[in-house]
Amino acid sequence: MASAAAMHGQRTSCQECPLRSLPSFREFERDELSFISRFKKGELLVDAGATIFLEGAHSAHLFTILSGWGFRYKTLEDGRRQILNYVMPGDLIGLQGSIMGEMQHSTEALSPISLCVFERAELMTLYNSHPSLAFDLTWIAAREERILDEHLLSIGRRSAIERAAYLIAYLYQRASGLHLFNGSKVIPITQQHVADTLGLSVVHTNKTLKKLAERGLIAWQERGCKVLDAQKLAEVADWGGLDSGSRPFI
Amino acid sequence: MASAAAMHGQRTSCQECPLRSLPSFREFERDELSFISRFKKGELLVDAGATIFLEGAHSAHLFTILSGWGFRYKTLEDGRRQILNYVMPGDLIGLQGSIMGEMQHSTEALSPISLCVFERAELMTLYNSHPSLAFDLTWIAAREERILDEHLLSIGRRSAIERAAYLIAYLYQRASGLHLFNGSKVIPITQQHVADTLGLSVVHTNKTLKKLAERGLIAWQERGCKVLDAQKLAEVADWGGLDSGSRPFI
DNA sequence: CGTGTGGTTGAACAATGTCAAGCTCTGTGG
């Protein structure tokens, strides 16, 4: 597993953070922004395939994804893996571990990722000095919870084809809101990732994706899934879509 | 669906809150306690089977469970139901809705429940005046997230018998920490609840529970599941157990 | 050119769902 990682002080200033201009995210007050600038200690670059957090670790840092795709997962003793959720630009990762101690899941990069680095030890300062940002952190945690609720509904009660349709519609909608596609509409995952997210075997996943392809909703490409009809995917899954308002990030 | 609910100002004072003496929960500072006393607007009693929150609602309140059992769930259009998690004394419910707007899941009482009532509108005051309690709210949300992670692993990757063993061990461990059993060790759920939590049909759930009973790990009783060997249940599921330290509540 | 990763396929098999019936309580109304 390649896991080269480069830390460097050189950095995008928070004032010029490319995420700020996305309509998905809320605006900052001036003092919030200056606090975050000080809170940010640098940037980290990791390769595709690298592990950012490993289950069981106690990390001194937490990160916000600046660019790239990744995923969180847990495994059983015998190696069975469950992907819990995907991470994309604007997502804060490592909060669970920062607040409660040890990490109980791992996080891996799906593409090269750049991260803003924050220090866990300074989290309490944030709570003390910026109540609005503290509220945002709870918001971020509540949002993740809400997404996990939907995933649970999906894995527990949707059929294989519905699950697959939901997953792709979900990833597409999130990534679209972040302008992550340059017209390509290709989600950079393998069928193994899809299988491990849906709780299915790769073989069955392959056959299921083929059905979606036959219906003209997706096409499978070199290293990824091309979304052809996001609307119909959501319909197949009986999924209402993500919250539409703008959300906080840090 | 019976949904009688009685609100009354009469209340257990927070100073004498029975939950405070449980080792599962952390101690409060004096000023935290006095703030919470003011934050609490009264108590609510609901019958078994009553709906506390309904998906789609905008509630002006959030609650902490004082006594009783309940569960959170989501449904698909055609009626398929997925139970997301169970709620027990000390659990804060409605935080997701309070922070992000509309409820996206429903909550139902499994037994008669008493609740402490808080006003959503005063949440921001908490963030402004009590950073330590704000931190606790994030903690509470992060804890729920962690539990959902484990549930996702369970439904996605564990076999029927492992899932059932995990669920019962999980409920048993939580309830034990809250001294919810008076020596009975009986979890008050039906097999339909188990099925809807595990993502299985009732019939298959029945057969699976029978296997656990044959192994001497549980016994099914009038309206509930008697836990005979919590240790072995956790082993069957390859589950490490809940976090052991004391946690915050409000 | 090999080699590895990811995708595709078919066949045999295992896990789980569906249908249908019956059973045992418990509570209710006559």
Place this chain on the structure above:
DNA sequence: CCACAGAGCTTGACATTGTTCAACCACACG
């Protein structure tokens, strides 16, 4: 006190879904 209805549990036969195994293919990369 009895009859009945409903909820929850149990069981067997059968259908469907999903898994495992074992190939084989295609392409990218060294």
